[in-house]
Amino acid sequence: MDNQESKWVRAFTNIAFIKYWGKANEELMIPMNNSLSLTLDAFYTDTQVHFLTELKQDELYIDGELQDEKSLDKAKVILDLVREQAGIQDHARIESINHVPTAAGLASSASGLAALAGAASLAAGLDLSQTELSRLARRGSGSASRSIYGGFAEWQQGSNDLDSYALPIDDANWDIGMIFIIVDDKRKDISSTEGMRRVVESSPYYEGWVQSTAEDLKEIKVAIAERNFIRIGEIAESSAMKMHALNLSAQPPFNYWSPDSIIAMRKVEELRDSGYPVYFTMDAGPNVKLICKQSQMDEIYELLLKDYRSDQLVRAHPGPGMQVLAGEDLP
Numbered sequence: 001m002d003n004q005e006s007k008w009v010r011a012f013t014n015i016a017f018i019k020y021w022g023k024a025n026e027e028l029m030i031p032m033n034n035s036l037s038l039t040l041d042a043f044y045t046d047t048q049v050h051f052l053t054e055l056k057q058d059e060l061y062i063d064g065e066l067q068d069e070k071s072l073d074k075a076k077v078i079l080d081l082v083r084e085q086a087g088i089q090d091h092a093r094i095e096s097i098n099h100v101p102t103a104a105g106l107a108s109s110a111s112g113l114a115a116l117a118g119a120a121s122l123a124a125g126l127d128l129s130q131t132e133l134s135r136l137a138r139r140g141s142g143s144a145s146r147s148i149y150g151g152f153a154e155w156q157q158g159s160n161d162l163d164s165y166a167l168p169i170d171d172a173n174w175d176i177g178m179i180f181i182i183v184d185d186k187r188k189d190i191s192s193t194e195g196m197r198r199v200v201e202s203s204p205y206y207e208g209w210v211q212s213t214a215e216d217l218k219e220i221k222v223a224i225a226e227r228n229f230i231r232i233g234e235i236a237e238s239s240a241m242k243m244h245a246l247n248l249s250a251q252p253p254f255n256y257w258s259p260d261s262i263i264a265m266r267k268v269e270e271l272r273d274s275g276y277p278v279y280f281t282m283d284a285g286p287n288v289k290l291i292c293k294q295s296q297m298d299e300i301y302e303l304l305l306k307d308y309r310s311d312q313l314v315r316a317h318p319g320p321g322m323q324v325l326a327g328e329d330l331p
């Protein structure tokens with residue numbers, strides 16, 4: 001088919017302050033609770049898609065390297081939905097460039113699948129609204145639904161394919177930032193899908209999670225509106241700990257922490273005890289993310305350098321929403 005529409009699309013990763021941890025419908029990717037995240041500028045993915053008649057199967061190139069079948073699973077869900085909507089039969093060639101600092105071990109599916117939703121729909125000639133893009137990205141990876149937007153975004157769980165999508169909450173253009181503490185760059189051995197399945201099926205605390213998350217969400221939205229940094233940090237840290245407590249209470253139990261994750265969390269607490277308003281959050285992996293005021297970020301970074309190498313620390317600011325690249329931004 002004609003590929004005049006193929007454009008490079010950039011999407012930034014996001015880190016949840018109120019975690020998504022459980023699916024009500026795995027196929028449609030409907031979550032058990034609303035979640036809320038901050039899109040960050042430090043990690044992003046650039047993607048271009050071509051639908052080509054001569055291809056025998058879909059192909060995914062990341063940083064120039066052809067990936068195996070398995071790595072295409074999530075991407076295929078998005079490609080199939082786009083093909084169906086646009087009435088296209090051709091297979092696709094996806095080219096992605098991941099801008100993730102080396103050794104970060106943070107390659108997030110959020111930026112990758114959001115960028116793919118944008119690039120694939122453009123290549124197919126579909127003119128999707130942000131809500132439609134969020135719904136499409138969601139089908140590849142739930143957290144990707146939030147990366148359509150910059151700043152704080154909330155993924156409203158909804159109950160079906162049409163009403164489950166993210167909305168922007170606040171541009172976060174104020175004094176908030178994050179330092180990633182990379183303690184380990186190994187891939188997680190329990191996928192988020194498997195982890196979520198296990199807690200929903202077996203944690204006796206799951207109901208409590210759903211209830212308390214609704215309360216946390218209400219409160220953090222007020223705190224964001226008031227720019228109450230301390231309250232935001234407290235709620236975010238507590239949401240992360242509750243998510244990880246679900247994992248410990250599942251059958252069989254599991255966790256994503258390494259000994260160095262615990263050391264990093266202690267470090268954040270020490271900084272807090274010494275007067276810095278800093279909080280941590282963690283996802284489905286061992287790395288720790290420190291939430292801080294942007295105005296204190298360099299000072300805190302210097303303090304962390306006493307315990308970490310500079311390649312273990314990444315400073316991030318609130319990032320923008322998904323964008324079509326032009327001019328000098330083109331890869």
Ligand code: PMV
Binds near residue numbers: 109110144192282
């Ligand atoms: O969308 P997934 O499958 O990458 O799951 C994301 C899960 C967490 O990162 C742990 C929480 C979240 O809301 O992003």
